[in-house]
Amino acid sequence: MRADTTWHLRAATDRRPLVLLASLAALVLLALLALRLGYRPVTWADLGGALTAYNVTDPEQIVIREIRLPRLVAALLAGAALGIAGALIQGMTRNPLADPGLLGINAGAAAGVIGATFLLGMAAPGQYVWMAFGGGALGAAAVFALGGGTQASPARLLLAGAALTAFFLAMIRGLVLMSRQSLETYRFWVLGGFDDVTLGTLAALWPFFVAGALVALAAAALIDALALGEDTARGLGVNVGGAKLLCGLAIVLLSSSTVALAGPIAFVGLIVPHMARAVMRQDILWLAPCAGIFGAGLMVLADLAGRSALFGGTMQAGVMSALIGGPILIWLVRRTGGAQAVMQTLRFGPVSLAVHRRPLIAGVGLLALVALAAGAALLIGSYPITPGGIWQALTGRADAIAAMIVLDHRLPRILTAIGAGAALGLAGAMVQTMLRNPLAAPDIIGFTAGANAGALLAVLLTGGMILAGALAGGALAATAVVALAWRGGLDTYRLILVGLGASLSLGAAADLLLSYTDENTAADMARWLTGTLHARGPAEVALVWGGLAMLAPIALWLGFPLARMTFSNDTVVGLGLPLTQLRLAVTALAVALVALAVSVAGPLPFVAFVSGPIARRLTGSGGPALPAAALTGATVTLGADLAARSVPMVQLPAGVFTAMVGAPVLVWLLWVQARKGRL
The missing domain is CATH 1.10.3470.10 (ABC transporter involved in vitamin B12 uptake, BtuC)
Incomplete structure (x- = not known):
């Protein structure tokens, strides 16, 4: 009986078939991309025709069938x-x-x-x-x-x-x-x-x-x-x-x-x-x-x-x-086996720096993913541009139409996606580490919803001032959530439940505000409330990257004390760290990062939530893993926007796809926390 039970448990936990299927699905997508991309532009319709109803007189289908396939x-x-x-x-x-x-x-x-x-x-x-x-x-x-x-x-x-x-x-x-x-x-x-x-x-x-x-x-x-x-x-x-x-x-x-x-x-x-x-x-x-x-x-x-x-x-x-x-x-x-952290010394002349190998590998891999996604985003669009045309536009040698599409439309959209995703990834990892709970992300506990509602109210009242409204809304929401969850101390699950309630309330408030706008404004704001990167330009790029230039160094500077906050409160205080002041600083910085992202891309659901756990898995770190979290957020956001742009006949917001990624991760984390007896 015991052997039979053990076999069933092993069969139930064997992930190898799922890994093979997922890898095969990724390979199919990569193969389709290889057929699609090249110096001669082809559409998805051309690709479908070449594979299913080959026309020997169609030059695009000939390229696909006789050369690329x-x-x-x-x-x-x-x-x-x-x-x-x-x-x-x-x-x-x-x-x-x-x-x-x-x-x-x-x-x-x-x-x-x-x-x-x-x-x-x-x-x-x-x-x-x-x-x-x-x-x-x-x-x-x-x-x-x-x-x-x-x-x-x-x-x-x-x-x-x-x-x-x-x-x-x-x-x-x-x-x-x-x-x-x-x-x-x-x-x-x-x-x-x-x-x-x-x-x-x-x-x-x-x-x-x-x-x-x-x-x-x-x-x-x-x-x-x-x-x-x-x-x-x-x-x-x-x-x-x-x-x-x-x-x-x-x-x-x-x-x-x-x-x-x-x-x-x-x-x-x-x-x-x-x-x-x-x-x-x-x-x-x-x-x-x-x-x-x-x-x-x-x-x-x-x-x-x-x-x-x-x-x-x-x-x-x-x-x-x-x-x-x-x-x-x-x-x-x-690479060495086991869970023990391994250090690698990097030397640059007289300067040396000790770093952990696995986080470094994960960071390089994430950077490569961001670069690949950015390259694909430059190529894919309703107006076909070859890789050579992209290169000419970036070097100032393209015609006016190609230069406008690449430099004024696609490139700002890509840079905005990377910046907004990095900001959300940093914010999520910081809050989750501070509260010692992977479920306590800004988009779960109401910070993002507050920034979203504040930005929407600012637009409706003033026609602008989005960043100021997002900062104010996020700060008010964070203050209210922490105050309502405080009961002789800060219990993280109480905070999560209060934050979920605040998110629902603020979402209803945003819907109410939306009902007072005209039809055209409502359509634009509804897309923005889902999280979108459509029609982003140099102003959004300057805003998000200027904000990151100021906030990211502070976040990295807080990384050392933040890593110590994974211990118990008594241990943190025993190490001489000002626990209350650190929590206030981390909360304020997370609100600022969320507001920055919301002001240029809308709420983008679940990006802040998934970035921290994925980054910690990749780096094998029990701490905040802030650089990896920022790169993970950028990868998820850019990938979601690329997926949204690839859907034919419709302009879907990127937030639809970030939700598709984040929802399963949330379910998985809930299951993990329940198995550990923490729910």
């Missing part, structure tokens, strides 16, 4: 193959630094392709792929033998792989230097990319990818046993030699097929399994598919970035994967 499928196949191969080779060798590119397999396959092409005259992928298999198998066997066979250590395998890779590369260069034309072809091919992939190429090579995946599936069931040690695996009835041969065959099939399709691509097979392990347990049957999905996404992202205006649309995906994967690899290799 083969490129996308190639990137998906190559990334998935390298991710699965990396998971298999790391599991088989029990070496976290194992990778087809580092252990000579890719170099051997490349040597096979070059030899078949330049010596034997094979031009069809279906022909030279067999030479790629031979070269890859030769490279794998040679590295394994040079590295010490079954007794090979990780360092020795890496050295053997480096030596063999250098040998293969020297042989390849010797071949291609015989012909100037060969050298010209090789120097682009060796970068790894999908420029020359056609539907014919995919038709010739896809069976090899499928075969590799099927062999990998069969091998995956044996790798977990090998990870226990060869003696233990034999005791479990596993044929160790056969298992290794099967794993090696899968790795060579997947890696060599990728080389034949796109050239040698490094780092993907190395870093993707580490990324997958962050969300999956070591079970290779789950880890390998997750690594395949992550690898496909990374490769599509690398190809999309390489086609962007930043690199002139000419950067190969293999180079981009190295640019993306290199920094990630550095942190993955240096």
Whole structure:
């Protein structure tokens, strides 16, 4: 009975299928974005037509079907193959630094392709792929033998792989230097990319990818046993030699097929399994598919970035994967396990700074997300502008229409979204830390509703003065909520309940004020009350960023004492911190930040609420994690606005999408707090 109950509990808490489904859904969205973006503008209608009702006379559909679709499928196949191969080779060798590119397999396959092409005259992928298999198998066997066979250590395998890779590369260069034309072809091919992939190429090579995946599936069931040690695996009835041969065959099939399709691509097979392990347990049957999905996404992202205006649309995906994967690899290799905080010393000449690694990694990742979302927001809109057109507008070389759309409309909207989201993220993290409760966010306890009502009243009475009204409304709401919740002390759950009541009351007051306006004003104000970034201009950018320039340094300065407020009141006082004054300062600063965001973007529900918990999860911090919270708020806000702009035929406010994100998080936090007995 107990074993049956335990099995059901494990099944109920197994999140791996959900992680796979969520990753697959994200990959589908990324693939659609890759088909949509490019130098030639296409609409979503063009994309739908190309995929469902192909018109061979439509130039936009031709671009999608004949150029972008083969490129996308190639990137998906190559990334998935390298991710699965990396998971298999790391599991088989029990070496976290194992990778087809580092252990000579890719170099051997490349040597096979070059030899078949330049010596034997094979031009069809279906022909030279067999030479790629031979070269890859030769490279794998040679590295394994040079590295010490079954007794090979990780360092020795890496050295053997480096030596063999250098040998293969020297042989390849010797071949291609015989012909100037060969050298010209090789120097682009060796970068790894999908420029020359056609539907014919995919038709010739896809069976090899499928075969590799099927062999990998069969091998995956044996790798977990090998990870226990060869003696233990034999005791479990596993044929160790056969298992290794099967794993090696899968790795060579997947890696060599990728080389034949796109050239040698490094780092993907190395870093993707580490990324997958962050969300999956070591079970290779789950880890390998997750690594395949992550690898496909990374490769599509690398190809999309390489086609962007930043690199002139000419950067190969293999180079981009190295640019993306290199920094990630550095942190993955240096990462240590466990919950203990690890410090990293950064040095800038005579100046050094000790920082926690995980928050630094999270911050870099969030910055990258903000940058990607901002780039997508510049590209997507009713008026199509290519990445090259965006770059020309930013550098002052675009025509008047493109410059107006980018500089006067899209860029101010993006900057306003980032600033407003950062302000709300800071405010939410500060209040949640001060009250030691993830539910006690400004938009839950009435601060945001007060600022919203104050701003609306100011607009109706004066036609302006939005910031002053938001500050006054937020301050009055905060004072009233704290005063009403105070009963011989400040109980956080009492504060939350009082704040919820205040939010409902202030929301009703805002609706009442709205009823006194004319039809046109009511429509505009209703959109603003939901939270919108529509028609934001330089004035809003100057306001929000000017406010952040004054308030953010104060918030960061309060970060140290705020982190100590996670302890009990007696401990905080025992540390010599003025508890009451700190609470007043944090409350005042949070109100100011909320008012600043509300004045330029409306209330934007749940942004302040979700930013703190997400930031703490990402950084592994029990404290406020203020920089990560600000970046999280910016990411959520910018992503919500991008989603709102992507809905066809209607101009939805961004607040609709921030609510769609925040509501499930609220339900989850309520469940967590209930399980902990805090509700």
